[in-house]
Amino acid sequence: MHILVCLKEVIDPEITPQAFRVNAETRKADVPGAALVTSVYDANALETALKLRDTIGGTASVTVLSIGAKSAEAILRKALGMSANNAVLVSDASIGDLDSAGVATLIAAAVKKVEGEGKPVDMVLAGRQAADIEHGQTGGMIAEALAWPCLTFISKLKPSANGIEAQREVEDGHLIIQTQTPFVATITNDQSNQPRLAKVRDVMMSNRAKIPVWSVADLGVAPAALAPRTRITNLEIVKRESHCEVIEGETAVDKADALAARLRELKLV
Amino acid sequence: MKSLVIARSGAQYAARKMILASVHAGNATDVLFFGPADEAATLADCGAGHIATWSGATLETNPADGPLAVIERYAGETKPDLILFAGDSSGREWAPRLAWRLKAGIVTEVVAWSTEGETLAFRRPVYGGKAVATIVSDTPQTIAVVQAGALDAPEATAAAATVKALDYDIAAQASWPAVSNRVSETSSGPALQDAGVVISGGRGLGSEENFKLLEPLAATLGAALGASRAAVDEGWVPPTWQVGQTGKSVRADLYFAVGISGASQHLAGLTAVKNVVAINTNPDAPIFNVARLGVVGDYKEIIPPLTSRLKEMLGK
Numbered sequence: 001m002h003i004l005v006c007l008k009e010v011i012d013p014e015i016t017p018q019a020f021r022v023n024a025e026t027r028k029a030d031v032p033g034a035a036l037v038t039s040v041y042d043a044n045a046l047e048t049a050l051k052l053r054d055t056i057g058g059t060a061s062v063t064v065l066s067i068g069a070k071s072a073e074a075i076l077r078k079a080l081g082m083s084a085n086n087a088v089l090v091s092d093a094s095i096g097d098l099d100s101a102g103v104a105t106l107i108a109a110a111v112k113k114v115e116g117e118g119k120p121v122d123m124v125l126a127g128r129q130a131a132d133i134e135h136g137q138t139g140g141m142i143a144e145a146l147a148w149p150c151l152t153f154i155s156k157l158k159p160s161a162n163g164i165e166a167q168r169e170v171e172d173g174h175l176i177i178q179t180q181t182p183f184v185a186t187i188t189n190d191q192s193n194q195p196r197l198a199k200v201r202d203v204m205m206s207n208r209a210k211i212p213v214w215s216v217a218d219l220g221v222a223p224a225a226l227a228p229r230t231r232i233t234n235l236e237i238v239k240r241e242s243h244c245e246v247i248e249g250e251t252a253v254d255k256a257d258a259l260a261a262r263l264r265e266l267k268l269v
Numbered sequence: 270m271k272s273l274v275i276a277r278s279g280a281q282y283a284a285r286k287m288i289l290a291s292v293h294a295g296n297a298t299d300v301l302f303f304g305p306a307d308e309a310a311t312l313a314d315c316g317a318g319h320i321a322t323w324s325g326a327t328l329e330t331n332p333a334d335g336p337l338a339v340i341e342r343y344a345g346e347t348k349p350d351l352i353l354f355a356g357d358s359s360g361r362e363w364a365p366r367l368a369w370r371l372k373a374g375i376v377t378e379v380v381a382w383s384t385e386g387e388t389l390a391f392r393r394p395v396y397g398g399k400a401v402a403t404i405v406s407d408t409p410q411t412i413a414v415v416q417a418g419a420l421d422a423p424e425a426t427a428a429a430a431t432v433k434a435l436d437y438d439i440a441a442q443a444s445w446p447a448v449s450n451r452v453s454e455t456s457s458g459p460a461l462q463d464a465g466v467v468i469s470g471g472r473g474l475g476s477e478e479n480f481k482l483l484e485p486l487a488a489t490l491g492a493a494l495g496a497s498r499a500a501v502d503e504g505w506v507p508p509t510w511q512v513g514q515t516g517k518s519v520r521a522d523l524y525f526a527v528g529i530s531g532a533s534q535h536l537a538g539l540t541a542v543k544n545v546v547a548i549n550t551n552p553d554a555p556i557f558n559v560a561r562l563g564v565v566g567d568y569k570e571i572i573p574p575l576t577s578r579l580k581e582m583l584g585k
Contacts, residue, residue: 137365191504252570
């Protein structure tokens with residue numbers, strides 16, 4: 001079983017509103033010195049893949065893939081340090097701004113290239129949405145581009161008699177879904193897919209790994225195929241004014257009483 | 270501009286808001302409804318022209334692929350300029366896949382949109398709600414996934430739309446993933462996304478057991494219980510309790526954030542909340558920036574006396 005996981009490098013989503021800035025010209029986040037991290041749902045997808053690989057055992061393996069700047073190599077190394085088996089980076093300075101369809105086009109082409117090198121892919125996992133722009137479109141589009149079955153908002157995967165059994169989280173509960181491989185799944189957060197800590201030995205080995213870098217031409221994709229269909233024309237910070245009334249009191253019971261009284265006064269209860 | 274709203278059984282609120290918003294924006298609006306025709310008829314007074322309905326067998330076994338095939342075929346026949354989906358688990362799967370098939374521009378998490386001539390411009394939150402982006406579509410057909418609760422959709426009654434069932438015969442394909450079991454999370458009390466009062470717990474609660482401490486307060490106020498992503502990731506509550514960017518958006522008049530720090534991804538689920546009451550031991554927690562009332566303290570010492578006092582006041 002060969003699992004391919006898509007990882008996106010994003011600006012740290014934990015940056016506070018107070019520290020967050022955008023550049024009006026580039027229409028992107030602009031926080032000098034900010035950490036770049038693996039998008040959180042992609043990290044959930046990686047953990048799902050590693051657990052599934054370990055459950056299946058044998059020759060099962062996990063390949064991590066990122067489309068991005070050269071700096072994205074860092075998140076791929078981190079994944080190798082968490083015991084992912086292989087990594088590949090698609091990076092090309094000639095790529096302008098991509099929309100999700102463009103990213104999906106590149107990922108589908110990369111999957112085909114990985115398969116062309118002799119390793120059929122049984123599933124592609126990606127986070128349900130990226131922790132920066134949060135389009136939530138790319139996963140479904142990868143499935144369409146590959147013409148593979150699509151699963152979304154998946155919290156758990158396990159081997160079944162005929163393929164894979166998945167748990168899909170929906171508004172009022174969850175669905176158990178059966179699928180054959182290969183397929184594409186977008187992953188949502190769950191207690192079972194919290195990222196593991198890297199083992200020292202794996203981190204040391206990951207530092208020595210050579211990660212291939214593929215260009216758009218290496219993938220056989222024509223630049224015209226990546227022309228975006230939408231574009232960001234404006235980006236601005238959301239300003240929030242604080243109007244919090246702090247309820248005081250000597251003891252916790254005093255505060256609780258004062259809060260109850262104030263809620264009543266304001267006709268909120 | 271011609272728009273098509275994709276609606277489904279069990280998502281009445283979102284369907285009404287989308288139709289009303291589209292009509293309010295001046296679009297000739299039609300609806301494609303997945304479910305029984307009599308349920309579709311309850312949407313007939315929102316100002317849409319025609320409601321096409323479909324309820325084939327694959328709705329149950331293939332709730333994503335079956336309807337998607339119907340949507341693709343119907344959109345091909347009626348050629349709407351704008352196709353609107355609700356930002357729920359169904360809409361969020363259908364829309365990007367349809368956008369690929371139609372080669373249409375797509376924008377998700379839309380809170381507002383406007384038209385300049387033939388160009389559609391959409392506003393949506395990004396970076397966990399820290400910023401707002403305006404996104405323009407350059408294609409003749411555009412797809413939008415909307416946050417229904419945020420839309421400008423004044424209630425209005427209009428002449429009844431025509432309602433007719435589609436006779437598309439969509440057979441399930443062997444390659445389609447199939448639902449083998451459905452598990453509902455039932456809770457006593459109101460549904461989280463509709464509740465007027467919500468009591469929500471976060472990492473500060475510390476354990477699954479401690480969520481029980483919120484129950485008497487919820488019962489006293491007739492409130493729904495919710496949680497932050499941290500509580501779900503710890504396994505203390507089911508994912509259906511999650512409020513925030515990737516959980517539910519709540520529309521409560523009163524929202525208690527107990528032991529919740531207030532990360533932007535959580536606040537993204539509270540944009541329609543009228544009053545937040547924050548209870549947290551950390552006076553610098555970002556939740557206090559959006560709260561109407563705040564108490565700095567340990568919820569274990571605040572919630573029980575608060576509950577007793579409110580019970581007295583409300584004669585319960």
